Amino acid sequence: MVLNNEKKSGPTPKSTGVEQEFQQIAKTEESNLLQELACTRNGISDEEREERLEKYGYNDLSAMQKHSWAYFLVHSFADAFIIVLLVLAIVTFVVESDILSGTIILALACMSAVIRFFQDYGSYRDMQKLKEMEHDTVRIQVPTEDGTEVREVPVEEVVPGDIQLIGSGDIVSGDLYLLESKDLFVSVSAFTGESIPVEKYKGVDDRIVNAAELNNICLGGSTVNSGTGVGVVVRTGKSSYLGKISSTIHTKKKETDFDKSLAKITRILITYMVVVVIFVLLINGLVKKNWLEAFLFSISVAVGITPGMLPMIVNGTLAKGAKFLAKKKTIVKNMSAIQNLGAIDVLCTDKTGTLTMDHVVLQKYLDVNGEDSHLVLNYAWMNAYYSTGVKNLIDRAILAYGDENDAHKYAGGYVKSDEIPYDFERRRMSVLISNPGGEHMGGNVEEILPMPQDEVLITKGALESVLECCSRIRVKKEYMDIHEKDLAKINALAEELNKEGMHVIGVAAKKKNVGDTTVFHAEDETNMTFLGIIAFLDPPKPDAKEAIRGLYDAGVHVKVISGDAPVVVEHVCKLVGMKVGNQSAVTGSDLENMSDAELSSVVEKNDIFARLSPMQKKRVVDALRNNGHVVGYMGDGVNDAPSLHDADVGISVDNGTDVAKASADIILLEKSLTVILNGIYEGRRIYGNILKYMKMALSSNFGNVFSVLIAS
Numbered sequence: 001m002v003l004n005n006e007k008k009s010g011p012t013p014k015s016t017g018v019e020q021e022f023q024q025i026a027k028t029e030e031s032n033l034l035q036e037l038a039c040t041r042n043g044i045s046d047e048e049r050e051e052r053l054e055k056y057g058y059n060d061l062s063a064m065q066k067h068s069w070a071y072f073l074v075h076s077f078a079d080a081f082i083i084v085l086l087v088l089a090i091v092t093f094v095v096e097s098d099i100l101s102g103t104i105i106l107a108l109a110c111m112s113a114v115i116r117f118f119q120d121y122g123s124y125r126d127m128q129k130l131k132e133m134e135h136d137t138v139r140i141q142v143p144t145e146d147g148t149e150v151r152e153v154p155v156e157e158v159v160p161g162d163i164q165l166i167g168s169g170d171i172v173s174g175d176l177y178l179l180e181s182k183d184l185f186v187s188v189s190a191f192t193g194e195s196i197p198v199e200k201y202k203g204v205d206d207r208i209v210n211a212a213e214l215n216n217i218c219l220g221g222s223t224v225n226s227g228t229g230v231g232v233v234v235r236t237g238k239s240s241y242l243g244k245i246s247s248t249i250h251t252k253k254k255e256t257d258f259d260k261s262l263a264k265i266t267r268i269l270i271t272y273m274v275v276v277v278i279f280v281l282l283i284n285g286l287v288k289k290n291w292l293e294a295f296l297f298s299i300s301v302a303v304g305i306t307p308g309m310l311p312m313i314v315n316g317t318l319a320k321g322a323k324f325l326a327k328k329k330t331i332v333k334n335m336s337a338i339q340n341l342g343a344i345d346v347l348c349t350d351k352t353g354t355l356t357m358d359h360v361v362l363q364k365y366l367d368v369n370g371e372d373s374h375l376v377l378n379y380a381w382m383n384a385y386y387s388t389g390v391k392n393l394i395d396r397a398i399l400a401y402g403d404e405n406d407a408h409k410y411a412g413g414y415v416k417s418d419e420i421p422y423d424f425e426r427r428r429m430s431v432l433i434s435n436p437g438g439e440h441m442g443g444n445v446e447e448i449l450p451m452p453q454d455e456v457l458i459t460k461g462a463l464e465s466v467l468e469c470c471s472r473i474r475v476k477k478e479y480m481d482i483h484e485k486d487l488a489k490i491n492a493l494a495e496e497l498n499k500e501g502m503h504v505i506g507v508a509a510k511k512k513n514v515g516d517t518t519v520f521h522a523e524d525e526t527n528m529t530f531l532g533i534i535a536f537l538d539p540p541k542p543d544a545k546e547a548i549r550g551l552y553d554a555g556v557h558v559k560v561i562s563g564d565a566p567v568v569v570e571h572v573c574k575l576v577g578m579k580v581g582n583q584s585a586v587t588g589s590d591l592e593n594m595s596d597a598e599l600s601s602v603v604e605k606n607d608i609f610a611r612l613s614p615m616q617k618k619r620v621v622d623a624l625r626n627n628g629h630v631v632g633y634m635g636d637g638v639n640d641a642p643s644l645h646d647a648d649v650g651i652s653v654d655n656g657t658d659v660a661k662a663s664a665d666i667i668l669l670e671k672s673l674t675v676i677l678n679g680i681y682e683g684r685r686i687y688g689n690i691l692k693y694m695k696m697a698l699s700s701n702f703g704n705v706f707s708v709l710i711a712s
Contacts, residue, residue, distance in 0.1 A: 018211070018241060018244045018245075019210055019211055019613075022175070022211035022214060022217055022241065023206075023207075023208060023209075023211070023214070025177060025217065025234055026177075026204070026205040026206070026207075026214040026215075026216055026217050027204055027205060027206040028177075028204070029204060030177075030179060030202070033177055033232065033234070034232065037160055037161045037232060037234065038161060039161035039162075039163070039232065040143070041163065041179060041232075042141065042142075042143040042147075042148045042163065043140060043141045043142045043143055043148065043161075043162060043163040044142070044143075044159075044161045044162065045142070045143060046142065048161070049142075049157075049159055049162070052159035052160060052161060053157060053159050056159055056160060056236060056237065056239070057236075057237050057238070058156040058157065058237060059155060059156050059157065059158045059159070059173060059174055059220075059236040059237045059240075060155075060156045060237060069121055072117050072120050072121040073113075073117050073121075075117075075120070076113040076114070076116040076117040076120065077109075077113045079112075079113070079116075079311060082109050082112055082113055082311050084266070084269075084270060085105055085106075085108060085109035085311065086106070086109050088105055088302065088303055089102045089103075089105040089106040089109065090102075091299055091302075092105060092299070092303060101303065105303065108311070108312055109311065111312050112311035112312040112314070112315045112316075113311075113315075115312065115315040115316050115319050116315045116318075116319070116335060118319070120333075120334070120335065136154060136155055137152045137153065137154060137155065138152070138153060138154075138155050138158055138164060138170075138173040139151070139152055139164065139165040139166075139170075140152075140153055140158070140162045140163060140164050140165065141163040141164075141165060141230070150165060155173045158173050158174045158233055158236055159233065159236060160174075160233050160234060160235065160236055161232065161233065162174070162232070162233040163179070163230060163231070163232055163233075164176055164230070164231055164232075164233055165228070165229075165230055166184075166218065166224050166228065166229045166230075166231070167224060167227075167228045167229075168224055168225065168226050168227065168228075169223075169224060170223070170224045171221065171222075171223055171224075172186070172218045172219065172220050172221065172222050172223070172224065173220055173233075173236075174220045174233040174234075174235060174236040174240060175217065175218070175219050175220050175233070175234050175235040175236075175240050175241055175242075176217065176218040176219075176220075176229075176231030176232065176233060176234070177216060177217060177231055177232050177234050178200060178201065178202040178216045178217070178218065178229055178230070178231045179202055179230050179231055179232060180202060180229060180230040180231075181200060181201045181202055181227065181228070181229040181230075182227055182228050182229070182421075183226060183227035183228075183392075183421060183422050183423075184199065184200045184201065184224070184226075184227035184228060184229040185197040185198065185199055185200070185224075185225045185226045185227055185392050185393075186198060186199075186200050186218055186222050186223065186224055186225060187222060187223040187224075187225050188212040188213075188219070188222050189352055189353075189358070189637065190221055190222065190223075190636070190637035190638045190639070190656075190657050190660075191210075191211075191212035191219060191221075191222065191241075191563070191637060191638050191639050192210070192212050192213070192563040192564070192639065194352070194563065194564050194565075196360060196393065196394075196503055196536075196538070197225040197226070197392065197393060198213070199215075199427075200215060200216070200217075200218055200229065201215055201216065202216055203215065203216055204216070205217075210613065211241050218231060219240075219241045219242065220235070220236075220240050220241065220242050221242045221638055221657055225392060225393060226391070226392040226393075227392075241638075242638055242657075242659060245614055245638050245639070245641055245642065245659060261339075261343075265694070272305070273302050273305055276301060276302070276305055277298045277299070277301060277302045278298075280294075280297065280298040280301045281294050281295060281297075281298040284297050284298070310693070310694065310697065313689075313690065313693045314690055315335065317686050317689050317690055318335040318336070318338050318339065318686060319335065320686075321338045321682050321683070321685075321686045322335060322338060324682055325338070325666075325678070325679055325682060328675060328678050328679075329668060329669035329670045329675060330666060330667070330668055330669065330675060330679060331654075331666070331667040331668075331669065332665070332666055333664065333665050333666065333667065334665040334666075336665075337649045337650075337665035337666050338679070338682065338683045338686055339683050339686060339687050339690075340630065340632075340648045340649040340665070340683070341632060341649050341651075341666065341676075341679045341680055341682075341683040342679075342680055342681070342682065342683020342684035342685070342686065342687050343630045343648070343683065343684075343687065344556060344630045344631060344632040344648060344649060344680065345555060345556060345557060345629055345630055346556065346557045346558075346559060346624050346629045346630070346631050346632070347551060347556050347557070347558050347559070347631075347632045347633075347634065347676065348559045348560075348561050348617075348620065348621060348624070348631060348632065348633045348634070348643070348647070349558065349559075349560060349561070349633075349634040349635070349673070350560070350561065350562055350563075350634065350635045350636070350637070350640060351560055351562040351564055351568075351569055351572055352538065352562070352564065353636065353653075353671050354541075354544075354634055354671055354672075354673060355540055355541065355544045355560065355572055355573075355576050355673075356538040356539060356540055356541060356544075356572060357538060357539050357540075357541055358538065359393065359397075359538065360393050360394065360397045360503065360536040360537065360538055361397055361400075361401070361536065361537060361538070361539050362397045362398055362400075362401035362534060362535075362536055363502060363535050363536060363537045363539075364497070364502070364533070364534065364535040365377040365380065365532065365533075365534045365535075366493065366532050366533050366534075366535070367474065367475070367476075367531070367532040368473055368474070368475055368486065368489065368490055368493070368530065368532060369475065369476070370493050373531070373532050374405075375474075375531060375532075376507050376531050376532035376533070376534060377401070377402060377405065377534070378402070379458050379460075379507050379509055379531060380398050380402075380460055380507050380534050381398055381399065381402035382414070382431070382433065382458055383398075383429070383430070383431050383458045383459070383460045383507070384398040384399050384402075384460075385399060385402075386416040386419070386431040386433060387419065387429060387431055388419060388421075394503075394505065394536065397536055398534065414433045414434065415433065415434055416431055416432065416433050417432040417433060417434045417455055418431075418432040419431050419432065420432075420521065420522055420524070420525065422461070423522075426461070426465060426522055426525070427461050427462040427465040428459055428460065428461025428462060428465045428466055428469075428525070429459070429460065429461060430457055430458060430459040430524075430525055431457075431458055432455050432456070432457050432458075432512070433455065433456055433458065434455040434456075455511070455512045456509055456510065456511050456512065457509060457510050457512055457524065457525070457528070458507070458508075458509045459507070459508045459509065459525055459528060460505055460506065460507045460508075460534075461505060461506065462505060462506070463490070463491075463494050463504055463505060463506040463533065465506075466505070466506030466507070466508050466528075466530065467482075467487060467490065467506060467530060469508065469525040469526055469527075469528050470482055470508050470527075470528045470529065470530040471526075471527045471528070471529075472527075472528070472529045472530070473486055473490075473529065473530045474529055474530070474531050474532075479529060482530065490506075490530070490533070493533065494533060497533070497535045498567060499567045499571065500537075500567075500571050501537055501538075501567060501568035501569075501570075501571035501572055502535040502536060502537045503535065503536045503537070504533055504534075504535050504536075505533070505534055505536075506530065506532075506533055507530075507531045507532055507533070507534060508528040508529060508530045508531055509528065509529055509531060510527060510528045510529055512524075538572075540572060540575045540576050541672070543672060543673070543674050544576040544673060545575075545576050545577045546674070547672070547673035547674045547676075547677055548576050548577050548578055548673065549577060550673075550674070550677045551673065551676075551677060551680075552579065554677065554680055554681070556632075556680065557607070558578060558607065559603075559606075559607045559608075559609070559620075559624075560572075560573055560578070560607065560608055560609065561609045561612060561617050561620055561633075561635075561643070562609065562610050562611075562612070563610075563611060563612060563613075563637075563639055564610060564611070565610060565611065566584070566585035566587055566608075566610040566611060568610075569585050569608055569609075569610040570583070570584065570585050570608055570610075573607070573608055578607060579607075580607050580608055583606055583607060583608055584608075585606075585608040585609060585610040585611075586602060586606050586608065586609050586610070587609075587610055587611045587612075588610075588611045588612045588613055588616050589611070591609075591612065591616045591619065591620075592616075596619075596623065599619060599620070599623045600623050600626065600627055602623075603620055603623045603624050603627065604627065613639070614638070614639040614640070614641065614642050614643075615642060617635075617639065617640065617642065617643040618642035618643050618645075618646055620643075621633055621643045621646050621647050622646055625646070625647075625648065630648045631647045631648050631649075632647060632648065632649045632650075632651060632676070633646075633647035633649075633650055633651065634651040634652075634673075634676065635651075635652065635656075635660060636652050636653045636655070636656030636657065636660050636671070637656070637657060637660060638657050638659055638660065640652075640660050640663075641657075641659045641660050641662075641663045642663075644660060644663035644664050645663040649665050649666060650663050650664040650665050650666070651664055651665070651666045651667075651668060651676060652664035652666075652667055652668070653667065653668045653669070653670075653671040654667055654668070654669050666679070
C-alpha cells in the first residue's frame with residue numbers, strides 16, 4: 001500500500017528509505033494510486049476530510065516548537081556555574097548567616113539568568129513573528145451535487161486524498177502526485193540547491209532518482225514558478241518528505257565547541273574551589289583544632305575565590321553582541337552561537353543564494369561558431385516577448401537582457417499570429433509572427449524576419465529538442481544543410497558552456513507564407529534553420545569574492561556543499577576566488593561508497609561537494625567535527641536541516657524553509673557571507689573580553705584568598 005510508511009523494495013541500495021518510498025509512489029499508475037488513497041479525481045467530501053484529519057493529524061511539522069516564557073526562564077537557570085552560585089548563596093545564608101553576602105551572590109546569579117532569558121525569549125518572539133508572515137492557505141477541489149468546486153482551506157488542514165490545485169507563486173502543501181499539468185515549472189532549490197526550476201508533468205516515472213527529481217512528484221515546500229497543475233495529496237505532516245527530514249532535527253543537539261569550553265572552565269573552577277576548600281579546611285583544622293571554625297572559614301574562602309560575576313559577564317557580553325548583530329541584520333536564537341561563530345575554523349556553505357544571486361541571467365548569445373550573435377538574441381527575445389501566460393525565469397532573463405541591449409526595438413511593426421505552447425514531450429515552444437505593416441526597425445534581422453507576404457516561426461527550447469526539428473544551419477549569414485559534424489560542433493560548444501556552469505537552450509526559425517496554413521501545430525516545427533545558442537548562469541554575488549578573501553584572512557576555511565551539478569559548483573567556486581586549484585567535486589555517489597575513516601581524510605583535502613543528499617551533507621559536517629574542527633554551516637533549504645542541526649553553529653536566512661530556520665542558531669535577514677564575517681569578528685571580540693575578565697578575576701581572587709589564608 002502507498003498509504004503506509006513501509007520501506008519499499010526495488011530501488012538500488014543508494015536510495016534511502018524515504019527516497020525509495022517516493023520512487024514507489026511515482027511509478028504507480030494513477031488509477032491504482034487513487035484507489036489506494038480511497039479518493040477520486042473530484043476530491044473527498046467534507047465528512048471524509050474530517051475523518052482523515054483525525055486519522056493522519058494536521059499538516060503541521062511543528063518544526064519550530066512552541067514554548068512559553070516559563071520554559072525560557074527555567075532554561076536560563078540551567079547553567080552549571082549559575083547553579084554553583086545558587087548553592088553558595090544557600091550555604092552562605094544557612095551556614096554563615098551572612099545575609100548581605102548571600103544576597104549579593106544570589107543577585108549575581110539571578111541577573112545573569114535574567115539577561116539570558118530576555119535575549120533568548122526575545123529571539124524566539126522575533127522568529128514567531130517571521131513565521132506569522134508566511135503563506136497559510138491552499139486551494140483544493142471538493143465534490144458537490146453539481147460536480148466540483150474549488151475551495152481555500154488552511155494549509156494545516158490538508159489531508160491525503162485531497163485534490164490540490166497549484167499555480168504560479170503557490171507553495172505546494174503536502175506531497176503531490178500530479179494528475180494534470182500545463183507548462184508547470186517548480187523551484188526545488190530548497191531540496192536540491194539548483195536555482196533553475198524543473199518541469200513537472202503527469203505520467204508514471206520509474207527512474208531511480210531523488211524524490212525532488214521525480215517528474216510526477218511535487219514535494220511539499222517547493223514553489224511553483226510558472227504554469228498550473230492538479231495533484232492528489234499523498235503525504236502530509238510528519239509523514240511527508242519534509243516531515244521525514246525535519247524529524248532528524250528533533251534529536252538533542254550535539255554539544256558545541258562553546259558548550260565544551262564552558263563546561264571545561266566550570267569543571268576547572270569547581271575542582272580548583274574544592275581543592276582549595278579542602279586544603280584550607282585541613283590547614284586551619286589541624287593548626288587551630290577548631291574544625292567548625294575551620295569549616296566556616298573554608299566556606300568563606302570558597303565564596304571568595306568564586307568569580308561570581310562570571311555568568312553575568314558572559315551573558316551580558318553575549319547579549320550585547322546579539323544586539324550589535326541585530327543591527328547588522330542578524331537574529332541570534334541561541335546566545336552561545338555568537339562565541340561559536342567566533343571560534344569556527346571551517347565554514348560549510350551552499351552555493352545558491354549565498355555565493356550566487358539565486359536567479360538566472362542571460363550570459364551569452366552565440367552562433368554555431370561560438371561567436372556573439374545579436375540575431376540569436378533578437379530572435380530569442382521575440383519568442384519570449386510574444387509567448388503568452390506567466391513568463392518563466394528563462395523568459396524573464398531573456399527579456400531583461402534584451403531590453404538593456406535594445407532588442408525590443410525589433411518588435412515594432414510585428415504581431416503574433418499563433419503560438420505552439422511548451423510541453424514536456426517536445427521541450428520547446430514556438431511563436432508565429434507576421435509583419436502586416438511591411439516595416440520593421442532594421443538591424444541585422446531582415447534575413448529571416450517576415451516581409452508583408454511572410455510569417456516566421458521562431459522556436460526555442462532544450463538544445464537537443466530544437467536540433468531535432470532543424471534541417472539547416474546559419475553560418476556567417478550563409479544557410480546550409482546540417483551534417484553530423486555540425487551537430488558534433490554544436491554539442492561540443494554546449495558542453496563547454498555547461499562546464500562553465502551555464503544552462504543552454506537552442507534557437508531556430510523558418511519563414512512561412514501567410515497562405516500556407518491557417519492554424520499551426522507542433523508538426524509544423526520541421527525543416528527549420530538552427531541559429532545558435534543562448535546560455536544562462538546564476539551569477540556570483542558582487543561581494544562574494546571579497547567575503548571569501550576575508551574569511552581566508554580570518555583563518556576560516558570555506559567548503560561548498562551543494563545539491564547542484566559538479567561542473568556548476570566547481571566553476572562558481574573558482575569565480576568567487578576559492579583556493580580549490582584543480583580540485584574536482586566530491587559527489588554523493590563518491591560518498592556513498594566511503595567508510596567514515598575514508599571520509600575523515602577526504603573532508604580535509606577537498607573543499608567542493610556536489611549532488612549530496614541531506615544525510616550525506618550531515619556526514620560531511622560530522623566528519624569535520626570529529627576531526628576537531630569548529631564547524632559553521634550556512635543553508636536555507638530542507639536538505640540543509642540535518643547539517644544545520646549538527647554543526648557547532650547553524651546559520652539560515654529569514655526566507656528559508658521553516659525546518660531550516662528551526663534547525664539554525666542564527667538567522668540572517670540578508671543572505672550574505674559578509675554578514676557572517678562580521679559575526680565571526682564580533683564573536684572573537686566577545687570571547688576575548690570574557691577571557692580578560694576570567695584572567696583578572698581568578699588572579700585577583702586567588703591573591704586575596706592566599707593573603708587571608710596566610711594571615712589566618
